[in-house]
Amino acid sequence: MSTFAIKNAIVVTCNENDEVIRDGAIIVDDNKITAVGRTKDLEEKIRECDEIIDGRDKIITPGLISVHDHVIGHVFKGFTEDGAEDYFYKHCFSMETFLNPENSYWFAYAGLMETLKFGCTMINDLFHYSQSTAEAVEDIGMKAIIQHKVFDIDLNNLQHKNYERFYDAGIKRLEENEELIKKWHNKADGRIKCWVGNHAPDTNSPELLKAGRELADKYGVGIHIHVAQTVQEHEMINNTYGMSSVKFLDSLGFLKDDVICAHLAFADTEDIAILERTGAKFAHCPVIMAKFGTFPRIKEFLTSKVPMAIGDDWVTLNPWGDMRAAIEVTRAVTGEALQYAIRAFRMMTIDAANLLNLGDETGSLEVGKKADLIVIDALRPNLVPMKDVIPSLVYNMTGNEVETVYVDGKKIVDEGRILAKDEIEVMRKTQSLAEEVWTKGGVWPE
Ligand SMILES: [Zn+2]
Known part of the structure; x- marks a missing residue:
């Protein structure tokens, strides 16, 4: 076991007081944080470390x-x-049928690379070829909660609003989710956990949703689902069942405190009350919602008891952009300058860890927690001068200022470069595999 210390840095702890320590230090022993405080108070312990890193002009935050x-x-x-x-339904869902385990591994790896280089150390991921995602997470060194994409419609039919059910295929996908749990839950030194991934209320029959609920109960794991994501889903659920997506899920006994609901774009006051009662949680994805031209009632959610954190969703995986969009789009749609930069930062650190039931081991820089942390170069024109540290980061980071990333005390990004694989090779491979999928999908060549 080796120890290292980073000293003379600004340390953003995300502890319960949102403490920011100027001239701070952090000490890591193997995979855990053993001290956080002012450099001068920790000098003696720092001297005993195997490696001492000067963090002058650096900011350390949780991953x-x-x-x-x-x-x-x-x-x-x-x-x-x-x-x-409409583009999402017309192109994405149907083109997903051209994926396979091999190309999925490389697309997953490329996506992980993007977000890791911006300082993200953990994701919560729901998709086809979930074992390929697990392999990519293991290889790159990040953490993840992974689910298999479970549904019982034909993806090619969705663009025509055709919801013909193929229940047996849905059960097969649920069995693949169970295989994922058996093979990958708590694997990669505990960095990977696996949950159940019923895709959405409209793409799952009530029977498949109930079967997903049973599988989660059987293994004592959570469920990750899209809820009230699109106009199409909202209308389909209302027309078919005569109620909102949240009410529909609640009527099946699906919602509990182990369920993460993504999007909730159409959740109204009654739906929010149901989420509060059941303990179900909210993954807010401001960038993709703004792209769709819809946005959830964030002002109401912020004052509700619904646990809430932020997600990247897909395609653009920049957590800093997400935090900004969460604040700025809310302001644009409410006409009020709601101020919550610190809350937004918590929603991508400690609140996110709590949402994933991992708040005891990650999400903040505190003694006893796993050493999941990032080191930011503070001497960038977009970060200087710096008075209030967290708002400065939230409103001004591009992500490219992230120099070093540690997960479980292990360095996986150094001087802004991924250590596990050659970045250029991954990028070239990703481009050529994507061109193959696009060709099959009829959108390539341009
Ligand atoms: Zn999504």
């Missing part, structure tokens, strides 16, 4: 955590950002 992702969806980067919901 960022995104609570809703589909990293394999990286294949849709570059041509779906300028399309809205």
Whole structure:
């Protein structure tokens, strides 16, 4: 076991007092944080460390955590950002049928690379070929909660609003989710956990949702689901069941405090009360919502008891952009300058860890927690001068200022570069595999 210390840095703890320590230090022993405080108070302990790093002009924060992702969806980067919901149904869902375990591994790896280089150390990911995502997470050195994408409609039918059910195929996907749990839960030195991934209320029959609920109960793991994500889902659920997506899930006994609901764009006051009663949690994805032209009632959620954190979703995986969008789009849609930079930062650190039931081991820089942390170069024109540290970061970081990333005390990004694989090789491979998928999907060559 080796120890290292970083001293003379600004340390953003995300502890319960949101303490920011100027001239701070952190000591890591193997995979755990053993001391956090002012450098001068820790000098003696620092001297005993195997490695001492000068953190002058650096800011140390907890590794960022995104609570809703589909990293394999990286294949849709570059041509779906300028399309809205119809594009999503027309191209993405149908083109997902051209994925396979091999190309999915590389798309996942590329997606992880993007967000890791911006300082994200953990994701919560729901998609096809979930074992490929698990392999990529293990290889790159990050942490993840992973679910298999479970549904019982035909993805090619969705664009035509055709919801014909294929229940047996849905059960097969649920069995694949169970295999994922058996093979990967608590693997990669505990960095990977696996939950159940019923995709959405409209893409799952009530029977499949109930079967997903039973599987989660059987293994004592959580469920990750899209809820009230799109106009199409909202209308389908209302027309078919005569109620909102949240009420529909509640009527099935699906919602409990182990369920993370992504999006909730159409959740109204009654729905928010149901979430409060059941303990179900909210993964807010401000960037993709703004792209779709819809946005949840964030002002109401902020004052509700619904636990809430922020996710990247897909295609653009920049947690700093997400934090900004969470604040700025809320201001634009409410007409009020709600101020919550510190809360937004918590929603991608400690609140995110709590949402994933991992708040005891990650999400903040406190003694006894795993050493998941990032080191930021503070001497960048976009960060200087710096008075209030957290708002300065939230409103001004691009992500490229992240120099070093540690997960479980192990360095996995150094001087801004991924250590596990050659970045250029991954990028070239990703481009060529994506061109193959796009060709099959009829959108390539341009
Ligand atoms: Zn999503």
